[in-house]
Amino acid sequence: MTPEARLGELVRLRLGRHDTRRGFLKTALAGAAVASASTACDGAGVEKLLSKHYLKLTDEDKRKLFARIEAEVLARSGVRVTVGDPQPMAGVEFVHALDLSLCNGNRRCVEACARENNLPDDIRYLRVVEVDAGTLELANAEHAYDPELVPRSGKNYLPVQCQQCKKPPCVDACPVKATWVEPDGIVVVDYDWCIGCRYCQAACPYYARRFNFREPSIEPSRINPDQAYLSNRIRPAGVVEKCTYCLHRTRRGRYPACLEACPTGARKFGNINDENSEVRRMLERKRTYVLKEELGTVPRFFYFFG
Amino acid sequence: MIRYLQYLKSCAGCVLRGGRNYYLWMGGLFVLTFLGGISWYHHIADGLGITNMSNQVSWGIGIANFVYFVGVAASVALLIVPAYIYRIEEFKAVVVLAEIIAVISVVMCLSFIISDLGRPDRLLHLSPGLGVINLPSSHLAWDVMVFSVQLVLSLYIPAYLLYKRYLGQAPNLAFVLPPVMLSMLWAVIIHTVTAFLLSALKSRDFWNTGLLAPRFLVSAAVSGPAIILLCFAAINRYGGMRIADRVFDYLAHVLRVMLPVNLFLLGCEVFTELHSGTAVTESARYLFFGLGEHTLLPKFIWTAIVFDVVALVILLVPRWRQQPRLLYASCALLVFSIWVEKGMGLVLPGFTPSPLGEVVEYVPNASEIVLTIGILAAGALLFTAAAKVTIAVQTGRLRLQEGDA
Numbered sequence: 171m172t173p174e175a176r177l178g179e180l181v182r183l184r185l186g187r188h189d190t191r192r193g194f195l196k197t198a199l200a201g202a203a204v205a206s207a208s209t210a211c212d213g214a215g216v217e218k219l220l221s222k223h224y225l226k227l228t229d230e231d232k233r234k235l236f237a238r239i240e241a242e243v244l245a246r247s248g249v250r251v252t253v254g255d256p257q258p259m260a261g262v263e264f265v266h267a268l269d270l271s272l273c274n275g276n277r278r279c280v281e282a283c284a285r286e287n288n289l290p291d292d293i294r295y296l297r298v299v300e301v302d303a304g305t306l307e308l309a310n311a312e313h314a315y316d317p318e319l320v321p322r323s324g325k326n327y328l329p330v331q332c333q334q335c336k337k338p339p340c341v342d343a344c345p346v347k348a349t350w351v352e353p354d355g356i357v358v359v360d361y362d363w364c365i366g367c368r369y370c371q372a373a374c375p376y377y378a379r380r381f382n383f384r385e386p387s388i389e390p391s392r393i394n395p396d397q398a399y400l401s402n403r404i405r406p407a408g409v410v411e412k413c414t415y416c417l418h419r420t421r422r423g424r425y426p427a428c429l430e431a432c433p434t435g436a437r438k439f440g441n442i443n444d445e446n447s448e449v450r451r452m453l454e455r456k457r458t459y460v461l462k463e464e465l466g467t468v469p470r471f472f473y474f475f476g
Numbered sequence: 477m478i479r480y481l482q483y484l485k486s487c488a489g490c491v492l493r494g495g496r497n498y499y500l501w502m503g504g505l506f507v508l509t510f511l512g513g514i515s516w517y518h519h520i521a522d523g524l525g526i527t528n529m530s531n532q533v534s535w536g537i538g539i540a541n542f543v544y545f546v547g548v549a550a551s552v553a554l555l556i557v558p559a560y561i562y563r564i565e566e567f568k569a570v571v572v573l574a575e576i577i578a579v580i581s582v583v584m585c586l587s588f589i590i591s592d593l594g595r596p597d598r599l600l601h602l603s604p605g606l607g608v609i610n611l612p613s614s615h616l617a618w619d620v621m622v623f624s625v626q627l628v629l630s631l632y633i634p635a636y637l638l639y640k641r642y643l644g645q646a647p648n649l650a651f652v653l654p655p656v657m658l659s660m661l662w663a664v665i666i667h668t669v670t671a672f673l674l675s676a677l678k679s680r681d682f683w684n685t686g687l688l689a690p691r692f693l694v695s696a697a698v699s700g701p702a703i704i705l706l707c708f709a710a711i712n713r714y715g716g717m718r719i720a721d722r723v724f725d726y727l728a729h730v731l732r733v734m735l736p737v738n739l740f741l742l743g744c745e746v747f748t749e750l751h752s753g754t755a756v757t758e759s760a761r762y763l764f765f766g767l768g769e770h771t772l773l774p775k776f777i778w779t780a781i782v783f784d785v786v787a788l789v790i791l792l793v794p795r796w797r798q799q800p801r802l803l804y805a806s807c808a809l810l811v812f813s814i815w816v817e818k819g820m821g822l823v824l825p826g827f828t829p830s831p832l833g834e835v836v837e838y839v840p841n842a843s844e845i846v847l848t849i850g851i852l853a854a855g856a857l858l859f860t861a862a863a864k865v866t867i868a869v870q871t872g873r874l875r876l877q878e879g880d881a
Contacts, residue, residue, distance in 0.1 A: 313833075345617040365595045374679055410594075
């Protein structure tokens with residue numbers, strides 16, 4: 171297959187946005203149907219216990235809910251935060267590409283991600299593993315290498331995070347539709363709907379999902395006040411969370427925190443549908459691959475050798 | 477209605493009255509249940525961080541016990557077959573007891589699952605109307621559905637049969653046969669759906685095998701009869717009701733057939749996994765030989781296999797299996813060995829190594845073990861109470877009296 175034909179397939183077949191939209195429309199319609207069926211049961215007093223699914227929230231619901239979350243954070247930690255709800259941009263589908271020949275395993279991305287996304291010490295969305303030169307086999311990966319001593323000779327480094335799959339097994343697994351694919355390709359979790367069964371964690375082939383085993387505690391001085399409901403707001407205990415491509419940043423035209431922090435420039439990010447975007451150029455010009463392609467998850471995360 | 481309340485009152489009276497040993501037994505179980513309750517409270521109040529589960533091994537002893545007791549619940553079908561297909565009278569007398577074992581297993585399954593949820597307060601999100609249920613995609617959603625039906629079925633059948641007996645009336649077969657036949661089918665369904673819940677995950681090579689559902693059924697046909705046989709032996713000894721020898725012979729016969737099949741299927745898995753030696757079989761190597769310094773699980777699985785073989789020998793040698801003590805001992809060995817094989821030995825290797833190749837060993841901690849013992853004790857408590865009522869009704873000691881109505 172010529173490189174052009176392969177790219178054509180990647181872009182059209184695997185990341186074709188019409189398909190994605192139709193999928194989302196189906197979800198939205200189903201959600202709306204359930205919503206209209208159940209609005210009658212909503213009582214006012216038991217608001218918190220009978221919280222609504224994100225896709226059923228009206229603008230008024232959102233305003234009240236976000237204000238309540240902001241007030242709770244203020245009361246608990248004394249930090250004034252804003253919880254927003256940036257919407258996907260029309261025609262945009264985000265893709266991340268990572269140059270493995272540049273990554274040297276310094277793990278700056280891991281820490282930047284943690285700061286940006288208000289992660290407690292025991293949760294990291296990103297894993298950078300060390301593999302021997304000559305292999306990318308995860309079974310032999312070293313997870314506990316010292317990031318101060320990189321790059322070690324004879325070693326390669328492989329960062330893994332949520333691959334924002336087009337066919338995500340985690341979304342299929344969730345029994346209550348607390349996680350879904352947004353129109354811009356980002357897989358999100360409604361932290362106020364998740365029941366904490368962790369079936370999605372079992373279903374994820376990339377070890378991308380994390381569970382809040384405890385009430386997350388973050389030092390007030392480290393809280394990032396710029397928050398979004400579906401991404402980096404401080405999570406409740408007992409729910410699953412994951413990388414959201416920093417949607418509170420990227421949907422407002424900024425890069426994700428991991429990319430900004432990367433000193434080697436290994437990370438590229440952008441809109442696959444934009445012919446002039448950097449990720450599109452990488453896909454056109456570099457030799458790319460995806461993790462565990464054989465599983466048919468169709469990741470929106472590519473690796474390449476620059 | 478008044479008559480039914482009267483019935484419930486006599487049942488309660490029956491449960492509350494007993495000899496010294498009965499009170500000691502029930503009191504002991506109650507204390508264990510209470511301790512389990514305290515542990516459950518901490519699971520909720522402090523979060524699942526008090527357990528030894530991690531992001532790498534995100535399911536532990538709770539899910540292992542759940543999978544195990546699904547099998548016990550399903551194995552009741554094995555007694556329905558002789559009772560209602562072959563219509564052997566001796567078996568009809570024990571169908572109620574078997575259904576009680578089933579319903580208590582289902583209740584225990586639900587307890588293991590709910591105590592394992594991060595947000596049990598959001599259980600309503602699973603309910604029709606108030607919640608959003610992800611059908612047909614989520615196998616877990618299917619499992620919730622089939623379990624709800626199973627709960628209703630296995631509550632209804634013994635409740636109806638007992639009440640009729642209490643009234644001194646013959647049960648109306650039109651009200652019994654359809655649910656009984658359905659519950660036979662449902663035993664296969666709850667089991668298969670639970671197996672599919674695991675085997676459908678392409679992320680977990682260890683579970684992703686077509687052999688999982690058959691192995692579930694076969695192992696249930698070992699652990700189930702073993703537990704039922706032990707419960708029936710206890711009833712014969714302490715319960716004041718004589719369960720026919722024919723029932724015991726039948727259960728031992730089921731074990732004699734299904735245990736070798738179970739070992740055969742296990743052998744097929746072991747051969748295929750270990751012979752191919754590919755990276756996706758690391759989990760099987762972890763289970764049978766350990767990975768690096770992580771060698772706890774192999775000790776358990778080899779003990780289980782030795783128990784299986786010992787039990788099989790006892791069951792195959794006529795002179796030995798005819799001695800009740802040896803028969804009960806072999807059942808006790810099988811209760812444990814299937815718990816290892818189908819519980820921890822099935823759940824943990826699924827998570828080890830993690831999808832990124834990390835090996836984290838999980839061992840349940842004290843709070844998880846106390847919770848498990850608490851739920852088991854609650855199950856035993858419920859079974860003792862329900863069996864006492866059942867026996868009183870079946871033997872005619874608890875009957876509607878002339879003056880009551």
